[in-house]
Amino acid sequence: MSEITIQTPDDWHLHFRDNDMLLETVPATARCFQRAIVMPNLVPPITTAEMAVKYQQRILAARPQGSSFEPLMTIYLTNSTSEADIEAAKSAGVVAAKLYPAGATTNSDAAVTNLAAMTPVFEKMEELGLLLLVHGEVTEQHIDIFDREKVFIEQNLSNIVTRHPNLKVVFEHITTADAADFVLESSDKVAATITPQHLMLNRNDLLVGGIRPHNYCLPVLKRQTHQQRLLDVVQSGSAKFFLGTDSAPHEKHRKESACGCAGCYSAWSAIELYTQVFDELNVLDKLEAFASHHGADFYGLPRNNGTITLVKEDWQVPAQIKLPGGDDIVPFYAGKTVHWKVKG
Template sequence: MTELTIQTPDDWHLHFRDGDMLPETVPATARCFQRAIVMPNLVPPVTTAQMALEYKSRILAAKPEKSSFEPLMTLFLTNDTSIEDIKAAKAAGIIACKLYPAGATTNSSAAVSALEAMYPVFEAMAEEGILLLVHGEVTRSEVDIFDREKAFIDEHLSKIVEKVENLKVVFEHITTKDAADFVMQGPDRLAATITPQHLLLNRNDLLVGGVKPHNYCLPVLKRSTHQQALRDVVKTGSKKFFLGTDSAPHEKHRKESACGCAGCYSAWSAIELYAQVFDELDALDKFEGFASLHGADFYGLPRNKGTITLVKESWQIPEQIILPNGNPIVPFYAGQTINWKLKA
């Protein structure tokens, strides 16, 4: 196959950041995705419906002229989130709330530290039809960073899914066989997103031959056995798994530092990299479901009406991109040649 046409896809998990970043990050996503679930971990975090609507207006102001791209907004859950906040979010058209354990990732220090206290909020979300999006890692210092996803499943996520019967849950950016098995064996109201980096890379790609800061993300890359489990699960075509890039930009100097920031900026190459994975797996017939159908169906939203076309053509991802403020950013897979390209 040298050409592939699919229904216009959506990105069910990404970070646009804010301010000067938006003129770069919004067009990068809008070039091929019709909708995107926008993460709320700004500074300060997006904790109210009003803040989400204001952020949405800034995103829309940065989208390309004539683009029909639609940002889908989320709230950042804290231990101060109230049932009234959830009702206000529903009224404002916000479709999901994000659960970060405090300290789990970028700008998450204000997130949930007492998870057991959140059950009334989860119940309210289920009643209002608002989805729970989960960064599934424990953050206790004594738990090895490579084991934190499994520990979160065992200690928290399994209980949330069991106790809050009507709550739709997306286990975001899963990285382990444990997570893939948990989602596959769970109820139909449990699904997961998978990033390009966790399909393409494992922890050797982060650590062998020197630390590769632009491959550093959270949850961190895992063993090759876990990478293979994720590749195996997308190859099944299961409707429980769909595209979520977790594209997360940081300026070059913030990645290449003594305490480098976590995140891979994949927006400019994500759909092409996913296509390359499915081609390697001899599963291009499953690609449209993963990229364009399963996420919309799980969220209860209409499927997109348009299409995009990818052609089998080699091209090189740029070594860096210059942001509007003049600073460089290194995209995911920078300088590497890939085999699929979005048709103009």
Template sequence: MPTERLVLRRPDDWHVHLRDGAMLKAVLPFTARQFGRAIVMPNLKPPVATTADAVAYRERILAAVPAGVSFTPLMTAYLTDGTDPDDLAQGFEDGVFAAAKLYPANATTNSAHGVTDIAKITPVLERMAEIGMPLLIHGEVTDQAVDIFDREAVFIDRTLAPLLERHKALRVVLEHATTAEAVAFVRDHAASGRVGATITAHHLLINRSHIFQGGIRPHLYCLPIAKRETHRQALLEAAISGEGPFFLGTDTAPHPLTAKESACGCAGCFTAANALELYAEAFEQAGALDTLEAFASLNGPRFYGLPVAEEKVVLERSPSTAPDIVLIADGDGVLPFRSGETLNWTFVGAA
């Protein structure tokens, strides 16, 4: 008999883009509805680069949480060539920062202020290793001579492996892993307990062919871009394994419809509107619903040294429809992943 009802400890989203202003108010309720905590990305304009920036942004997020909803934003620092190690360490010690985010300059959305050469932040990385502050990495090289589908694998070889060798106590999360090489690398370092990886729902459900199925589908374009089917299968196998280094991170990344459907469309999939339903679909297709709780609710808190949630949530096997569009106060809108499609699972809420 197929499973008709899933009861999970309330999951956390270990990689989310909430944006700011009208967009924040439009998209935050979706994340707060399903997840108890979320690692909030700092790539705003201007970026969340200091402790003071993070305190102010956290207040704006909390002000946008719907009444009666319990949700904890976990703030991150946007690393730049000029990041102050003392400010970063103080923010971590004071509980403002949960981690720091490394964007190679110009690798993805709003990354122009990112790190131009990882050697320039050596003092920052040394301090982070000393205090146990996790480093979250967008793992792609920006070398235009490297094919876009190879940039994660090349980053692992050129940057990540040497980084871990130089900083032997540094704790690292390879964000939104997309390749078999990433899975293998994380597994090779699993015994150390200092390397983890987040995996998105969309990278579990689509490969690169879906982006061009019947024409260009801009709402499936994200960075890192979806790879070959063999890589999707490797990610799925890692996610359903229940292994500790792999945990849920949606990388939900909302952009206005006009910015996605343009001559130079923005990268990002907005999956927050139905995130857990999408993960349940991927795990069910693999015959592994029994390991969803480990991936979604247990592995992440353990990696970050945080308590596992006591609250539980319910998913039921009943049709639900992804929203056609999420309207923003300025009149534009965001198109959710699988917009308007019928899904097999419905998020019910607290158990």
């Protein structure tokens, strides 16, 4: 197959950042995605309905002229989040709340430290139909970074889904066989997003031949056996898994430093790379459901009306991109050849 047309896809997990960065990140996503779930871990984090609405307005202002791209907003859960905050968020059109264990990833220091105390908040979300999006890692220093997703499932996530059986939970950017199997074994209220980097790479791509800072993300890349399990569930066509890039931009100097930031900025090539993966797995017939159907269905939103067409054509991801503020950013897969391209 040298050309494929699919319903316009959505990105069910990404980071736009804020201010001048939006002039780069919003158009890069809007070029091929109709909607995107926008992460709230700014500084300060988006913790209220009012903050979410104002952030949405800044994103809409950065859309290309004529674009109908729609940002879907989330709020950031903290120890202080109340049931009233959840009610206000729902009334303002916020679709989900994000659970970051404190210190798990970029700008997560203000996040939840006591999951047990969140029970009333989860109950209100369950009642109102607000989804819970989970960064599923524990943060205790004595737990190996490669085991933190597995331990989070055992210590936390299994309890949440048991105690709140009607709460829709998205296990974000899963990286392990443990996570894939947990989602498959859970009820139809539990689903997961999978990133392009976790389908294409494993920890050898981070550490062999020198540290590769632009492949560093959180959750960190895992061993090849876990990568293969993610490929297996994608290949299966299960409706429990859908597209979420976790596209997360950082300036080049913040990635290439003594304490480099976590995140892969994949918006420039995401849908093309997913297509390449599905082509290599010989399941291009399952791409549309993964990219355009499963996420919308799980969120209870209508599928998009439009289409995009991808053609089998080689092109090269830019080595770096100049940001509006003058800094450079290195996109995911920088300088490498991608074998599929959005037509037009």
